[in-house]
Amino acid sequence: MNRCVLAALLVAPSAAIAADFGVNALTYDGGAWSPYVVGAGIGVLSWCTFYFADKALGASSAYATLAGLIGKLVAPRHIESLEYYRCNPPHLDWGLVLVLFTIVGGLVAAWTGSEFRNEWLHPMWVDRFGDDLVLRGVVACAGGVLMAFGARLAGGCTSGHGISGTLQLNAGSWLTVIAMFIAGIATAMLLYGAR
Amino acid sequence: MIDPGQAVEAGKGRPRDAKLLSAIVFGLAFGFLLQKGGVAKCNVLIGQLLLQDFTVVKVMLTAIVVGMVGIFALNHFAKVNLHLLPTRVGAQVIGGVIFGIGFALLAYCPGTGAAALGQGSWDVVFGLAGLVAGSLLYAELSGRLKKSVETWGDLGKMTIADLFHVPRLPFALATAALLTVGLVGLHRAFPR
Numbered sequence: 001m002n003r004c005v006l007a008a009l010l011v012a013p014s015a016a017i018a019a020d021f022g023v024n025a026l027t028y029d030g031g032a033w034s035p036y037v038v039g040a041g042i043g044v045l046s047w048c049t050f051y052f053a054d055k056a057l058g059a060s061s062a063y064a065t066l067a068g069l070i071g072k073l074v075a076p077r078h079i080e081s082l083e084y085y086r087c088n089p090p091h092l093d094w095g096l097v098l099v100l101f102t103i104v105g106g107l108v109a110a111w112t113g114s115e116f117r118n119e120w121l122h123p124m125w126v127d128r129f130g131d132d133l134v135l136r137g138v139v140a141c142a143g144g145v146l147m148a149f150g151a152r153l154a155g156g157c158t159s160g161h162g163i164s165g166t167l168q169l170n171a172g173s174w175l176t177v178i179a180m181f182i183a184g185i186a187t188a189m190l191l192y193g194a195r
Numbered sequence: 196m197i198d199p200g201q202a203v204e205a206g207k208g209r210p211r212d213a214k215l216l217s218a219i220v221f222g223l224a225f226g227f228l229l230q231k232g233g234v235a236k237c238n239v240l241i242g243q244l245l246l247q248d249f250t251v252v253k254v255m256l257t258a259i260v261v262g263m264v265g266i267f268a269l270n271h272f273a274k275v276n277l278h279l280l281p282t283r284v285g286a287q288v289i290g291g292v293i294f295g296i297g298f299a300l301l302a303y304c305p306g307t308g309a310a311a312l313g314q315g316s317w318d319v320v321f322g323l324a325g326l327v328a329g330s331l332l333y334a335e336l337s338g339r340l341k342k343s344v345e346t347w348g349d350l351g352k353m354t355i356a357d358l359f360h361v362p363r364l365p366f367a368l369a370t371a372a373l374l375t376v377g378l379v380g381l382h383r384a385f386p387r
Contacts, residue, residue: 025242030387031233035250036378038232039257045224046262051269053217056278057225059306063323064330071331084337097218098225099309105226106235106313113231118315124238125302125318137321143301144308144325145332147294151305152333153340154290155280158298159306162255165280167262169354169367172282179291180298181244187299188244 023128023192032113046167055094056168058160060151062099065090084152128192154179226310235310237302237318244299249385256378260371267367279354285347286340301325 031038042057049055068090071079079085110116120133129135151157154176156165162180165173232254233239242248269275298304301322303311308326311319333340356366 021245021247023238023241023245025238025245025247026387028238029233029236030239030248031231031236031250033231033233035232035253036257038228038234039254040261041228042225042254042258043261043263043265045221045228046258047265047269047275049217049221050266050275050278053214053221054276057221057306059304059309060326060330063305063326064334067327067330067334070327071334079334082334082337083341084334092215094214094218097215098222099306101219101222102226102229102306102309103313105223105228106230106310107226107315108223108313109227109230109310110235110314115230116315118317120317122237122302122316122318124241133318136318140301140318140321141325141328143297143299144322144327145329146297146325147301147305147322148297148326148329149333150290150292150294150297152290152330152337153344154287154294155283157294157306158255158304161280163258163262164278166255167259167266168277168279169263169267169356169363169370170279170282171350171353171355171358172280172284172287174355175282175284176287176291176294179288180295183292183295184244184298185246185295187296188241191299192241192245 021192023124025124028122028124029115032109032115042163043167046164053094056160056164057098058095058156058164059099059102060148060157060160061088062096063148064088064152065093065096150180225306226313229307229310230314235303235307235314235316237311237316240304240307241299241302248387249381250387253378253381256374256381260374260378263367263371263374267364271364277354279352281352282350283345283348284350286345289344297329 046057049057064084068079068085072090121131121136125136147157154161156173156176158180161173161176166177229235233250234254239248239250243251266275270277301308303319303322305326308319308322312323354363356363
């Protein structure tokens, strides 16, 4: 019963709309490992960060810390006067080190799996929007600005709310993730919809 | 955050440097897993938003199920603190929507974007610059936002179990079981 409802909820809209898309995401590379193995690994990683570091996994605040550190080089007094940085003084902290080494972890995984891409534009983007790097740069940068602003307003991103918050049954995290996905699905369908 | 009644001094007594070193190990593992899972690839992330590729939801739900069982068990036996974020209905609905729009535009999120940089997907560089700029924009407005949007529907730190006034561990185990059923259904409906 449960499964039928779930399948109906997911299949009906996707089957109805997917046929009209200019792109089919499944024609490009997927993950090297099973999503269940990777998901379980991230779950166990959460146990470890809680137990050994008394911290929850999260990514977005690292960008705010980095922004504060850069801002402090230019206008230290102004940065210190801002409400966010008064509550979260920027320094090389656990969250920033975590994200810096997330980059290295991605490199190691890509390297060991012969998946290092070394490309400026993903083939799916090129198939849908062409090979203009300026267009991609502007869209990606705008996306980054919106994501960081939204994550700070909501108090976390797809890691902090989407994984760490939801697994703690944090009420606001489930709310945030649902809002993220509804808006993300609507926007992606507009962007990648029928030509 | 110290969990009421089950305060743990986890991490206390360990020097700050040791804690920072742990971030190196955990960051490496996080990035490694994200890339191996394929969620550092923008077609997988956009594929999820187009409801074509369910890798992202499978990774997230599995992480949630495994993490939930372990964290609530450890918390029950006072081995770890919960790290709850405040529930603020207004800010989280608005922030979530803004984030979602940005997510579809960039096609990476803050964590997977870092892994994508390591993977050599250089277009993410523009997005990372945007993330830094957007954080600064929020910080500029943080004083005003804290007094306005962030006060709308501010319910404080609470779990869904608290919302229903039921004990946390049994509720977490039941939720994990329900999510597992959902995952099995998802696996049957969508091979990828």
